[in-house]
Amino acid sequence: MAALLLLALVILLSFVISVPGWPTGERKAAPLALVRSGPPVAMPRRVWIDTDAACGHSSRADADDCFALLILLRAPGIEVVGITTVHGNAPVEVAQRIVHELVALVGRNRTPPVHRGSATESPTVPAPAHAALRDALAAGPLTIVALGPLTNIAAALRGRPDLAHNLGRLVTVMGRRPGHLFHPAEGRGSGILFGHGPVFRDFNFDKDRAAATEILALGLPVTLVPYEAARNVTLSADDLAVLNAAGGAPAWVASRARGWLDFWAAVVGLGGFYPFDTLAAAYALEPALFDCAEVAAWVAKDRKLWGRLFSPEALLVGIERERAEKPRASAKVLYCPRIAPHMHAWLMARLVRR
DSSP: OHHHHHHHHHHHHHHOOOOOTTSOOOOOOOOOBBBTTTTTOOOSSSEEEOOOOOOOSTTOOOOOHHHHHHHHHTTTTTEEEEEOSSSSSSSSHHHHHHHHHHHHHOOOOOOOEEEEEOOSSSSSSSOOOHHHHHHHHHSSSSSEESSSOOOHHHHHHTOOOGGGGGGGEEEEEEBOOOTTOTTTTTTOOOSTTTOOOBBBHHHHHTTTTHHHHHHHHHOOEEEEEHHHHHHHEEEEEEHHHHHHHHHHHHHHHHTTTTTHHHHHHHHHHOOOOOOOOOHOOOOOOOGGGEEEEEEEEEEEEEEHTTTTTTEEEEEEEEEGSSOOOSSEEEEEEEEEEEEEEETHHHHHHHHHHH
16 A cells, blocks of 8 residues: 555656656657658548547537538538548537538538448447448548548458558548657646646547557558647637638537637636647648658557556557567558648638638
8 A cells, every 4th residue: 555655646746846758748759751741642532531520519529520521521622422420529429410410501512421330449230331431432542531530440441451442541630659648738738737737648549449450450551640730730719709700610610619619728728729630631631731751650558658557558650660579550651740830821711711
């Protein structure tokens, strides 16, 4: 018992004293060979969106999927051929209702069908989304923008290696450097943990680690748009006011993001929120907005995070020599941690586009 109390005291003291990595959430890592506005990628203009949309579901419901959906559904030059819902930030039934409402408000000449997907990780019963995604892949090359756990994508490709060649690119929001904490306050907030917190997790990976591992093992063309990129842009109350003034679908999205904005102000200690999944939509439309590197990606325990005290399994990226010796899966992927300085202006222009 005394040892446990001593350990708890040491952990608490680590929040108070200056511990390397706490102010930014990052530990030192080998630099990546980032390519400015690249490397160039070929992405089919046929797009499939997989989402765990939760905007407005609760005051702590992540709103960024709805921003991503709004941008993609109204973007010229692409064809959104389908949308699938998945468990994650909200139950799949909630995500299904939210997506239907937003698609109806956008009101394009041809609204894409919305297919109900997996309600849990490792589903034992096929969902309509799985067959719909297989059919879309069989019909031709496809870009998949995955805004939640990869449960549906893994299920659709399982046992169908013939479809993999038509997956032009999978853009997904997950992955991190070894030892990296998702720490949004970055030393600026006044929230919990003596001003250090809260600490987020790599949510989309953690909600279905097996599916992400399965996808990585297939060696598909994958782009990871991580937390590192999202923390360099925020959407604020002023931005929501601009969307509200635009009326229609933008105003609806803004109204359902206010609880999320309030959560960030009260708990995170920032005047805006990071639009995590929205950046995946930006990459799908204009990848040159990102500086990216081809990196090694692997699934293994992160020994750099807490050492032997706590080594959670993670989707990690880095240079080849950083790769774990016996990962559960590994591949080469694109990792895009840096965004263009005008990203905020780009997002706002597309969110209010008529």
